[in-house]
Amino acid sequence: MTIREMQEVLDARFLYGEELADLDVQFVFSADMMSDVLAYGSKCSVLITGLCNPQVVRTAEMLDIVCIIFVRGKMPDENMLALAVGKGIAVLATDHYMFTTCGMLYEHGLRGGA
Template sequence: MTVRDVREVLGARVLAGEEYMDREVRSACGSDMMSDVLAFSKDHSVLLTGLCNPQVIRTAEMLDIVCIVFVRGKKPDESMLEMARERGLVVLATGHRMFSSCGILYQAGLNSGAI
């Protein structure tokens, strides 16, 4: 699956990183707690979160996450989007809730991978 596929199945808007839409995504992690993301996320993954603060961008960078999806209609501010652009991250936003977003991606063939 690619980031473009993630955008399509979630009906998400691209907020940053349009030029990276063809990157491969191998797994997904959904959490508002960055400590859980640090413990369980894998590289080439998509992070689904409703947490809108710079720590999300920093966490994604540390873990080689290729795409962040803000759920529940959350929208990061411009400074966060600029941080994401500087780090080559794709940022998407969807109106779906976290549970629904994860289910949609799972149904489309994306999984979390084994712990």
């Protein structure tokens, strides 16, 4: 599934990195604790989270994650988006809750990393 397809399925807004829209992704990790993302998400290329602070982008950067999806209408500010610049990270935001977001993507063939 591409990042563009995820955006369409989730009715999400593209906040940054639209040039990465055609990247194909397969494995997803979802959590609000970045500690858990760092511990268990290293095989995943998509992060779904409701946490909204700069360390979300930093965590994604360390793990080579290519797409962050903010759920529950969370909206990263300009400083957070600036951290994604030049890192090859696309940023999406959807109003769906985390469970619904995960379910919709699972239905479309995406899987967790473990």
